[in-house]
Amino acid sequence: MFRAVLVANRGEIARRVLRACRRLSLGTVAVYSEADRDAPHVREADQAVLLGPAPARESYLDIERVIDAARRTGADAVHPGYGFLSESWRFAEACRQAGLAFVGPDPEAIRVMGDKTEARRVMAAAGVPVVPGSAGPIADVAAAEALAPEIGFPLVLKAAGGGGGIGMARVDRVQDLAAAFAGATRRAQAAFGNPALYVERYLDRPRHVEVQVFGDTRGGLVHLYERECSIQRRHQKLVEESPAPGLEPAVKEGLVEAALAGARAIGYVNAGTLEFLVDGRGRFYFLEMNTRIQVEHPVTEEVTGLDLVVEQLRVAAGEPLSWRQGDIVLRGAAVECRVYAEDPAKKFLPSPGTIAALHVPAGEGIRVESGVEVGSSVSVHYDPLLFKLVSRGAGRDEALARMAAALAATSVEGVRTTLPFLARVVAHPDFQRGAAHTQMVESGTFGD
């Protein structure tokens, strides 16, 4: 096992990883920016290293400084969390070259899955269904026009170098293609430094269902069932649950088999998630693979009773998986709600500020993963996730009832949050009957 693990992140995920390290009695190193001097994760680690100024580029995204912090503190492993450097193959490679264990997959798996066109090609070759679309980046608008009849309208232009919905454009008619292509190219260049676009069929009201997989360095590979994450805004999730409600067992089995085949095709090691879109007829298509721990991992932990972050550390240390597939049993149901410092009444615009008061719930079947406390400054420089509420129940009804009560018992002062919006989602009849889809939030189903 490791001597000490450097946690290259902040907020709730840094605290979550520190907790897992403590469970394994490993030493811990936190890193922080000037904006995070007083952040809880800094206090909770054995050692803490200041990386640099508040902007992420000069602190949490600076590979040299993070590696240097590990060297200076004697850490022999780095856990990247999610976001920041977690999906940077260069960072994973830099860790390896510095003799540090990277708690995640090989740089090559990160690189291949990070290039969305390459990922699609590799998955299709492994027999994983992909959305009908271009085989790779398209050269120009003429090439897009030539492909359009085969793919069918509406279609969507996506940035080959990006994710998170940035640079995406839906196109309904062939005459709109040229303008949309120009705009999406510009946005892709600005956001990712790579103007390449690919084109796909646009799916109407699909569900987002993903499968958690876990591989070890000895060829072991298991899945931990699915999560349903259709409640999204700007292609980012707000509510997740497991198991996925109202999905035919045959579809679930198909998803799990496809995910395992995809992960096996790239020799995947450590925790990863294959994301799929599922249409109204139960057909599913690979969307992307996240080569890291995900924000919503607690949902899976609650229904399986397993600790994914502890397992990440074990596997990164070269140990075999502690679980065989048959040991992984899904019990009950779990739901997660993400509380962001955003104003739902203003189209989820950021709401920076200082947490003046904070009340979070506790009780049977309730788990809170928080990155903030009273007095925490919520900076413009980072992701606005404040904390996650997770509820578990013997069945979905109980998990949802507990979540509704938890949301009602939670209050935050000083910044606007997604709390009132989340309460409306959980109470909504369509959500309650398990009929969520990815376009619900933006179509105004839950009001403003």
Add this chain to the structure above:
Amino acid sequence: MSEEIKAHITGVVFQVPTKAGDRVAAGDPVIVLESMKMEIPVEAPRAGTVKEIRVQEGQTVQDGDTVAVLD
């Protein structure tokens, strides 16, 4: 008649896609702010000519700060 364009959120100036003298239509982004990993355009409230840009890339602006002036 000139009109001040104000930031509607707190953030860091990510891009300045316009310059003094540019013609803009209502709804065109005059500057783009970055806040909490989101890019948020500050749009021209009406058609006109950009008279002055008062911010630079990388600068922090507060909700309500004037970022540009429209002629």
